[in-house]
Amino acid sequence: MLQTSARLLRLLTMLQTRRSWAGPDLAERLEVTARTLRRDIDRLRSLGYPVHSTSGTAGGYSLGAGAALPPLMLEDDEGIAVALALQTAAGGSVAGIEDAAHRALSKLEQVLPNRLRRRIKTMRSSIVRMTDTGPTVDLSAVSALAGACEAQLEIAFDYNDHHARVSRRAVEPHRLVHMERRWYLVAWDKNRTDWRTFRVDRIVLPFENGAAFAPRSSPDDDVAAFVSRSVSSGPYPYRVQVVMRAPIEAVRERIRPSSGSLEAIDGKRCRLRTGGHSLESVAIWLACAGFEFEIEDPPELLEHLQRAQARLARIARAHTRTDASAEH
Numbered sequence: 001m002l003q004t005s006a007r008l009l010r011l012l013t014m015l016q017t018r019r020s021w022a023g024p025d026l027a028e029r030l031e032v033t034a035r036t037l038r039r040d041i042d043r044l045r046s047l048g049y050p051v052h053s054t055s056g057t058a059g060g061y062s063l064g065a066g067a068a069l070p071p072l073m074l075e076d077d078e079g080i081a082v083a084l085a086l087q088t089a090a091g092g093s094v095a096g097i098e099d100a101a102h103r104a105l106s107k108l109e110q111v112l113p114n115r116l117r118r119r120i121k122t123m124r125s126s127i128v129r130m131t132d133t134g135p136t137v138d139l140s141a142v143s144a145l146a147g148a149c150e151a152q153l154e155i156a157f158d159y160n161d162h163h164a165r166v167s168r169r170a171v172e173p174h175r176l177v178h179m180e181r182r183w184y185l186v187a188w189d190k191n192r193t194d195w196r197t198f199r200v201d202r203i204v205l206p207f208e209n210g211a212a213f214a215p216r217s218s219p220d221d222d223v224a225a226f227v228s229r230s231v232s233s234g235p236y237p238y239r240v241q242v243v244m245r246a247p248i249e250a251v252r253e254r255i256r257p258s259s260g261s262l263e264a265i266d267g268k269r270c271r272l273r274t275g276g277h278s279l280e281s282v283a284i285w286l287a288c289a290g291f292e293f294e295i296e297d298p299p300e301l302l303e304h305l306q307r308a309q310a311r312l313a314r315i316a317r318a319h320t321r322t323d324a325s326a327e328h
Helices: 004-018 024-032 034-046 074-091 098-111 116-125 139-151 225-234 248-252 279-286 301-327
Strands: 051-054 060-063 153-160 167-177 183-189 193-199 205-211 238-244 261-264 270-276 294-299
Touching: 004 034, 004 060, 004 225, 024 034, 034 167, 051 153, 060 270, 074 098, 074 116, 139 153, 139 167, 139 193, 139 205, 153 261, 167 193, 167 225, 183 225, 193 225, 238 279, 248 261, 248 270, 270 279, 279 301, 294 301
Parallel strands: none
Antiparallel strands: 051 060, 153 167, 153 205, 167 183, 183 193, 238 270, 238 294, 261 270
16 A cells, blocks of 8 residues: 555646546545545645535546646656646737746656656757747737636737727627737727737736627638638738638648638638738649649639749740750
8 A cells, every 4th residue: 555645646636637536436446445535635634725526426536727736647648738838828929928938848847757857858958949030919808818818808908000000999809819929819809899919918808807798700710710810911902712622731841821811712722811911922833732723713723824824834945045055
């Protein structure tokens, strides 16, 4: 039988890994009697861990949310995954998270066994992170906006759009989406009576909390796809829809969500929606994507593709003649 302290740690770990446990199952796993299990549960409660119990044939034990974080028992791969995630977060797009991530990583390394500490030290010294100068958001802003989404509270804020114009917005926040280093708020715009996507780094803080609202149906079953459509085609004067003759998995490897939204048609084709400041620029971008495609909208895109093809052909012929002359 395990010593009391070791048994308590194992009991706490088991309560963390499952929503609820039947009493007999816990006692069998710990190789103790039901009476000893009840005493161990009482010891955990005296240490401040909220262990809830239910009676009856279907009764058992579950660990509730407490005022302090309980000790975590991590497997080797879990410890490495947490360390790597903390190191990545320290250089991420949320300003203010760096110190907290470094402190957490330092605490984690102190309690890891030597074999894992060496592996993580090797990993940290071998990984080089490129400097990223993209926009950052405040940790407090992400937390406050997430809280407004959860509590379903209207908020009002000043917003800088992509033309650097400031407007006052009153919205019903729905979800936060993190995509390619940028954070977006999906919300119902009360003045425009429509769903809108707001870049969090363009929201002027602090914002004002308003009244509670009744939740609306989501603008899309896939909120991330809604944001992809909004940022890849919404801001542009020209919107394009084509069918790519390739599986969606292959197209995703070359086209980022911020450049276009994808929708699977079948195992060999997918639909791409994108936009641009000119059809000519979209035509050249599509030609460079590396896939054959069919134009659905607008039909004028074909003319721009033909012009780009003719121009590239003339350039290629000119270079061919130059190379032939050089040989003679």
